[in-house]
Every structure is written in structure tokens, then in C-alpha cells.
Amino acid sequence: MMVHAQYQSLAEALSERTDKRLFLALPDGRRWSYASLLGEVQERQRLLEQWNVKPGHRVALKLEDSAEFILWFLALLSADHIVVPVDPQAPSSDLERTLSRTGSVWLLDEGQMPRLLADPEGRSSLNQGGLILLTSGSTGDPKPVGLPWHSLWHTAGQVVRAHQLRPQDIGFSPLPLFHINGLVVGVLSAIRAGSTLIAPGRFHASDFWEVTDAFDATWINAVPALIGVLAGRPERPRHPSRIRFMRSASAPLSAALRRTAESLFQIPIVETYGMTEASSQITANPLPQQGLRSGTVGIPWGIELRIVNKKSEPLEAGKRGYVEIRGPGVIDPDWGPNRWAAASMTDGWYRTGDVGRVDSEGYLYLIGRSRDVINRGGEKVFPREVEEWLLACPDVGEAVVLGEPHAVLGEEPVAYVAPVPGKHLSEEGLKAWAEHGLAKFKRPTAFVIMPHLPRGSTGKVLKNALRRRQSPS
Structure with a gap:
């Protein structure tokens, strides 16, 4: 060798x-x-x-x-x-x-x-x-x-x-x-x-x-x-x-x-x-x-x-x-x-x-990217922790959590998710799943359900492409 x-x-x-x-x-x-x-x-x-x-x-x-x-x-x-x-x-x-x-x-x-x-x-x-x-x-x-x-x-x-x-x-x-x-x-x-x-x-x-x-x-x-x-x-x-x-x-x-x-x-x-x-x-x-x-x-x-x-x-x-x-x-x-x-x-x-x-x-043990940490009214939300819980849902195939601007709190977590092929996702079901396993400040305030998440040639999710989307209302 x-x-x-x-x-x-x-x-x-x-x-x-x-x-x-x-x-x-x-x-x-x-x-x-x-x-x-x-x-x-x-x-x-x-x-x-x-x-x-x-x-x-x-x-x-x-x-x-x-x-x-x-x-x-x-x-x-x-x-x-x-x-x-x-x-x-x-x-x-x-x-x-x-x-x-x-x-x-x-x-x-x-x-x-x-x-x-x-x-x-x-x-x-x-x-x-x-x-x-x-x-x-x-x-x-x-x-x-x-x-x-x-x-x-x-x-x-x-x-x-x-x-x-x-x-x-x-x-x-x-x-x-x-x-x-x-x-x-x-x-x-x-x-x-x-x-x-x-x-x-x-x-x-x-x-x-x-x-x-x-x-x-x-x-x-x-x-x-x-x-x-x-x-x-x-x-x-x-x-x-x-x-x-x-x-x-x-x-x-x-x-x-x-x-x-x-x-x-x-x-x-x-x-x-x-x-x-x-x-x-x-x-x-x-x-x-x-x-x-x-x-x-x-x-x-x-x-x-x-x-x-x-x-x-x-x-x-x-x-x-x-x-x-x-x-x-x-x-x-x-x-x-x-x-x-x-x-x-x-x-x-x-x-x-x-x-x-x-x-x-x-x-x-990696927790996430430092630039991705979400400061929600002083509480630090690490996206990977939230993503891991969402991905534990049997119907969720992909999940990424990003910080979105908030007038009072500074930022709030928003989840972009895609279903396992053949499965169906709803915002109500995802909110219930988050409530079951995440502290209140870590729960996404909105879920954007997509057919699939945009990825680059190495398989990484293109977070900039998601950030350019219109923020959920």
C-alpha cells in the first residue's frame, strides 16, 4: 500500500x-x-x-x-x-x-x-x-x-x-x-x-x-x-x-x-x-x-x-x-x-x-453553519436540529430550515420541505409533527411544501435559491 x-x-x-x-x-x-x-x-x-x-x-x-x-x-x-x-x-x-x-x-x-x-x-x-x-x-x-x-x-x-x-x-x-x-x-x-x-x-x-x-x-x-x-x-x-x-x-x-x-x-x-x-x-x-x-x-x-x-x-x-x-x-x-x-x-x-x-x-458532531444560525428574539435556533426532526417524519423526504426576517423578533425559522415520492404533506400535519418534538421557539412558523428542493451538482441544497423565493405570508 x-x-x-x-x-x-x-x-x-x-x-x-x-x-x-x-x-x-x-x-x-x-x-x-x-x-x-x-x-x-x-x-x-x-x-x-x-x-x-x-x-x-x-x-x-x-x-x-x-x-x-x-x-x-x-x-x-x-x-x-x-x-x-x-x-x-x-x-x-x-x-x-x-x-x-x-x-x-x-x-x-x-x-x-x-x-x-x-x-x-x-x-x-x-x-x-x-x-x-x-x-x-x-x-x-x-x-x-x-x-x-x-x-x-x-x-x-x-x-x-x-x-x-x-x-x-x-x-x-x-x-x-x-x-x-x-x-x-x-x-x-x-x-x-x-x-x-x-x-x-x-x-x-x-x-x-x-x-x-x-x-x-x-x-x-x-x-x-x-x-x-x-x-x-x-x-x-x-x-x-x-x-x-x-x-x-x-x-x-x-x-x-x-x-x-x-x-x-x-x-x-x-x-x-x-x-x-x-x-x-x-x-x-x-x-x-x-x-x-x-x-x-x-x-x-x-x-x-x-x-x-x-x-x-x-x-x-x-x-x-x-x-x-x-x-x-x-x-x-x-x-x-x-x-x-x-x-x-x-x-x-x-x-x-x-x-x-x-x-x-x-x-x-456538527450542528450547522454559523451563518445559518437563526436568532429568534434572543433564542438561538440551529437549523440542522429542526431539520433532523422534520426528516424523522415518515412522509418527509427533504427538509431545509432558513431564517426569515421578522419585524419584532429579528428572525423566525421557515421550513422548506418535499415529500417522500408517493406521499402527501400538509402544513397542518407538519405543524403537528413539529409540536410533537420541538420546543416552541424552534418550531417553524411556516412550511413551504415543494415537489423537490433545488440542489447543486454535489447534492447540496441551494439555499440561496430558496432565499430568493418570495417569503411565505
Whole structure:
């Protein structure tokens, strides 16, 4: 296993993987061994030299085919280019905004050669390969995050450690490759472990378990939205005992959905916590056989984590406060486009924007985003607590609680909910459910019932889209 191996570059790491074991496979039958991977990467690097794409240049990668995306991603990253992953289905206005905010010099899309977007001499180069991505923008304007190669490689190694990935593992990662999870947890962790990756690039519910069974997958890289869709369908894995775990990341996983999914799939679900600014994973629950806990996102892996007050003073175990992190995978304000992050740093500690507590054994329990906390006449309402209760209702499939302005109280909680497919919701029924399990000040004053909640490509609810809706009367 390569977890503890130290390499000066991704090119050096790839050169060590020259055996015939399977690296990448797609449902359409295409396959690449580790030996053939190196040749594919080197051929693409020769093309980059011909096109005069130099190390340090920022190259936007916009490819629909997941295999081509992965091969070009590795070719660029291992030649010290800066990769800017782009949603291949993004509308032109979003594409232009991404290219502008990331300072991209080249655009590599479905054409025969990349398009020059700007004078390379007018854009600063960086001292090693890496990524520049935009944050999800689910709660605010997306920000560019630059992550050097060593941060990505370090975090991929911690994914391998946390999940005990081995060369014989076969990971199924149907998540988008233009986000940090698919690239680090999916692609780079497979290389670090010397294992196999199944990466269709898109989630297809209809054949999900068919593909999982066909490749004998041993673990699944998922998000709560994907888990919820699968739980609502009749298909089930034929051989669940082969699947060691299903990993959940990118958004909170409700206790109700986790219990339902584990019962239906007969597969342990391992909840994790991460963010783009930390190169993906921050915490993860140890594997089930080591004692999986409920309600926690696990312990830190290869990263320091603490809970602090508003002055960044550490709090004792069990106290609720702000989550701060520090370590090799965490955003560096002095690298790439990261100057904006300096405002969230204190002595190298980055404030994530999340509120939580850590127990005496180091397990992190998230309560919500600090900006989402609702101040209702002096009473603090944490939306996640209210959402968990609403999601415990058998007829509620999705729930998000936001603060709405109130002339007297300042804010009041409003719930946006969607039913389980085939079920019916009413405001009267939801109010009765809230009265049954929530203190009066925590109960939503209104319920907006929708067919489904708007979500981004990572499965996160787009809260800004909900805030732009007309406030309930």
C-alpha cells in the first residue's frame, strides 16, 4: 500500500505504478491498467508540449467523458500544470464566470487542441501543479480555492488510511469529477492505494446496483442526495456482503435516512466531513467493525481540528463552538487565488464556518453553519436540529430550515420541505409533527411544501435559491 510513500511529484508516483492491475474501468467496457495509465499520461504530456502549454499555466478542463477527464487531469497535474475542473454541462454564462474567477489561460474541451483564453505572460504561474476550484456557492458567492499537489496527495493518503483501502479494493465513484470529492476521494485515493476505480462521471439510479454488482465493488463513494434517491427505488444490491461500506460526504446525512438506507441496502454507511478548502476530507468515522457511532462525522485524519469561541480561544470537550482546522491539506492564503482566505485564518487555523462540538474521544458532531444560525428574539435556533426532526417524519423526504426576517423578533425559522415520492404533506400535519418534538421557539412558523428542493451538482441544497423565493405570508 502506498499510504506512507513520499513522492516529490505525481509523475514520480505514477512511474511506480507500472503493473497490470486494473486502475480505471467504465460501465461501457473500457479499461486501463496501471501500466497503460502511464503511457496514456505521457502521450498527453507530449501533446501539451507541442501546444506550448507550459508548467504553471492554468488549464480549464471541460470534458464530458469521465475517462478522458481523468487521463487529462493526471497528465496536467503530473506535469505541474494548474487544473481548473469545469462542469461540462454548465451554461455559457457560468463557464465564463468560472474561467474569469480562476484566471484560466487555456480551455481544453471536446476539440482537438486547447483554446488560448489569455496571454500566459500576463498571468502568474505557480511553483507546483495543483487545482483551482470554486466553492459550491450553496450559501454564498463561489470563491476560487487553490490547492497545490502536495495538499491533494496528503489528503488522498488520509482517505486511504481512514477507509483502510487496499490494492484489492474496487471503488465505485459516480460523483462529478469537477468537484474535489470525485478527484481526491475517487481518483487520487485509488492511485495511493493502488486499487481500482469505477468512475462513470455521472450518477444513474436505474443501473446503479447493476454496475456495482457487475464490477464486484467493495466500497461506494456517495452523497446524501444519491443515497436518498436509491432508497426510494425498488432495486437492491444482489451481493451486499461484498461491499465493505458506502461513504457519505458533501452534505449532512440525516439520521433517519441513514437508518433507512442501511436497512434497505444492508451496507454500513460511513459518514464523513470535508470541504474544498481542506482538499476534501477532514473527518471520517472509523470503519464499522471498529464501532460506528450515530450522529457524528467521525474523527480527524491527518489534520488538526479544534472548537473555539468567537475569539478563537479553544473550548473544552463537549462545548459548542466554531470549527477550526489546520494541516497540510488546508487552504494556504499565500498560494494561488487564496488571498481571500486570510480573513478566516488565525495563527494558521482556518475557520470552516461550521458550528459543532467534539466529545472526549475526539469525535466531531456538527450542528450547522454559523451563518445559518437563526436568532429568534434572543433564542438561538440551529437549523440542522429542526431539520433532523422534520426528516424523522415518515412522509418527509427533504427538509431545509432558513431564517426569515421578522419585524419584532429579528428572525423566525421557515421550513422548506418535499415529500417522500408517493406521499402527501400538509402544513397542518407538519405543524403537528413539529409540536410533537420541538420546543416552541424552534418550531417553524411556516412550511413551504415543494415537489423537490433545488440542489447543486454535489447534492447540496441551494439555499440561496430558496432565499430568493418570495417569503411565505
